[in-house]
Amino acid sequence: MKKYIVIGAVLITGMIFAQTPKPQLEAIGNKVKATYFHENGKVQQVGFYKEGKLDGKWTSYDNEGNKLAIAEYNKGEKVGKWFFWNNSTLSEVDYANNQVASVKNWKKEAIANVD
Numbered sequence: 252m253k254k255y256i257v258i259g260a261v262l263i264t265g266m267i268f269a270q271t272p273k274p275q276l277e278a279i280g281n282k283v284k285a286t287y288f289h290e291n292g293k294v295q296q297v298g299f300y301k302e303g304k305l306d307g308k309w310t311s312y313d314n315e316g317n318k319l320a321i322a323e324y325n326k327g328e329k330v331g332k333w334f335f336w337n338n339s340t341l342s343e344v345d346y347a348n349n350q351v352a353s354v355k356n357w358k359k360e361a362i363a364n365v366d
Contacts, residue, residue, distance in 0.1 A: 282306060289314040301326070 274285040282299040289295045293316050298309030304327030311320040323331040328349040335342040343355040 298322075298324075 274287045277284045277286075279299070282301045284297070284299055286294060287296040291314055293314055294312055295314075296309060296311045298305065299307040301307070305324035306326060307324060309320075309322040309324065310318065311322075313319055318336055320336070321334045322329070323333065323346075329346040330349075331346060333344045333346065335344065339358065341357045343357075344351055345353045345355075
């Protein structure tokens, strides 16, 4: 199962870089907020860059606006807890030193209040 979660994490991360449309950019303090959109106009991803690297919280959505993932970066490296939603479970992937340290999974009824 951990293998599939890691593959999902890689795919979500790859989505950040595989964008064809240009993002909407907004300067906020010392960071740049980037918002990417699906072809239907709904938000695909939103997150921050600092000094040209992914930094802080990134959130991904499907083309209907449902949350798919929340990720954390520090100077371009994966850190902290990442969350991945699918129809029946929530997966929590903990990163340390830019690598997967652990994976936890919850059933749908236990995930209603996680943001």
